[in-house]
Amino acid sequence: MMDAKEKERIQNNFKEKMDYEEILNCTRCGFCLPSCPTYIETDKDEVHSPRGRIALMKGLVDGDIEPSEEVKRSIDLCLGCRACETACPSGVNFGHLLEQARDAIYQTNEKSLPEKVVRNVAFHHLFPHQNRMIGLTGLLGMYQRSGLQRVARSIGVMNLFPETMRTMEKVLPEVPKKKEMKQRPRHYAPLKKQTKKVAFFSGCLMDTVFKTTNDATTKLLQYAGCEIVVPELQGCCGALHGHSGEREQAKEMAKRNIAAFEDAGVDYIITNAGGCGAFLVDYGYLLKDDPVWQERAAAFAAKIKDVTSILVALDFHNMPLQLDEQIVTYQDSCHLKNGQKTFMEPRQLLESIEGVTYVEMHDASRCCGSAGIYNIVESEMAMQILDHKMEQAKKTNAKTIVTANPGCLLQMKLGIEREGLADEMEAVHIVDLLLRAYEGGREKMRFEEMDSGGHAGA
Incomplete structure (x- = not known):
């Protein structure tokens, strides 16, 4: 329970940190309501709707209500998917308000000792340091390759963990060896006539747990004619910090990334993770009040481009693309669609593959329930949302569910496993x-050329 001093600190923080003009942009029209997963899943409880949360924020700033566990719960339960932004006729930047509100709460809120330790380790001693991320991922790789994973499962160790974490352990990709993660090339030459020079934002989890996907990304860019540089001093984008009430730490991480890419001399900075990309695009807003960094942040943000966008711009969809015949559907990354405004490009690429029958999933742009670490800290709500998503996925009869964000990818793999569909369906970046x-x-093409040459010779 909050004591009087803590309530006062939180209230003062709301008055200091919230963008009151943005709050007033909300006209409470309700257009956001059908787009909000938590509003739907809580039987249309206004407290868990975008306009309800904004009303709570305004009430705290105005002093009409006091901070409470109920208010904190409403802010915590939000996925931060930003679907309300695309539905809002007034253009309210709800994502910014949510980050400010969480910053106001968590930089004041009295935390338990375990929560303090976990947040301190994760936010200050792990994610900002890529070498430590590599070290931790290396331990996971040893667990997978040494036989410990098989032993842990066979003797029932995993049964000590909640169901969601047990299933998540099953669907984690096979991670690379520590040596492989440390040998990231810093320059890639194009594999055809050069079209663009780009920098690649490799990320933290993407360049460790999902390194094979990063490698696939650079290979595609090479095939599309891109020269690629990968700045060595870049690090985690800071999205997890920004979304979890650690905005000051997020700002420091943003400055590090901006400085790392400034002298790259590139046309674009390419990302392949919807969540990272949306936060990188927002660096200009994050640092708008910093006179030293605001212009540099805006220049950096202006160069961010998702890999699907540049592939379409470079006509990759007109290259010969072939797969075995199959039905494919697509699950939007919330932040790719709502943050980076990238919607049609992934679909255009998928529809261009010979052998693929693309079937649009109903509610494809509704959040899958991953939302960073939401599916761990808010497991019950996340699984409710995932169950709805899997209902829609199954109706497409797809063999392959495609997405463009690592969290979404794991969440869809989790859904497939929970539904017992692992033998007939897969999730793929x-x-x-x-x-x-x-x-x-x-x-x-090689077979066709050989066949053609044979006939010519005959």
């Missing part, structure tokens, strides 16, 4: 599927 398709198309 779009760049991994496109690389398969490109290599399949090249193989088909």
Whole structure:
């Protein structure tokens, strides 16, 4: 329970940190309500709707209500998917308000000792340091390759963990060896006539747990004619910090990334993770009040481009792409769609693959329930949302569910496992599927050329 001093600190923080003009932009029209997963899943409880949360924020700033566990719960339960932003006729930047509100709460809130330790380790001693991320991922790789994973499962150790974490352990990708993670090339030459020079934002989890997807991304960019540089001093984008009430730490991480890319001399900075990309695009807002960094942040943000966008711009969808015949559907990354405004490009690429029948999933842009670490800290709500998503996925009869964000990818793998569909359905990051398709198309062309040459010779 909050004591009087803590309530006062939180209230003062809200008055200091919240963008009151943005709050007043909300006209409470209700257009956001059908787009909000938590509003729907709580039987249309206004406290868990976007306009309800904004009303609570305004009440705290105005002094009409006091901070309470109920208010904190409403802010915590929000996925931060920003679907309300695309539905809002007034253009309210709810994502900014949510980050400010969590910052106001968590930089004041009295935390338990375990919570303090976990947040301190994760936010200050792990994610900002890529070498430590590599070290931790290396331990996970040893667990997977040494036989410990098999032993842990066989003797029932995993049964000590909650169901969601047990299933998540099953669907984690096989991670690379520590040596492989440390040998990241810093320059890639194009594999055809050069079209663009780009920098690649490799990320933290993407360049460790999902390194194979990063490798597929650079390969696709090379095939599309890009020269690629990968700045060594870049690090975690800071999205997890920004979304979890650690805005000051997020700002420091943003400055580090801006400085790392400033002298790269590139046309674009390419990302392959919807959540990272949306936060990188927002660096200009994050640092808007910093006179030293605001222009540099805006220049950095202006160069961010999702890999699907640049592939379409470079006509990759007109290259020979081939897969075995299958039905494919697509699950939008909330932040790719709502933050980076990238919606049609992934679909255009998928529809261009020979052998693929693309079927649009109903509510494809509704959040899958991953939302960073939401599916761990708010497991019950996340699983409710995932169950709805899997109902829609099954109706497409798809063999392959494609997405463009690591959290979404794991969440869809989790859904497939929970539904017992692992033998008939898979979840794939779009760049991994496109690389398969490109290599399949090249193989088909080789066979056709050989066949053509044989007939000519005859």
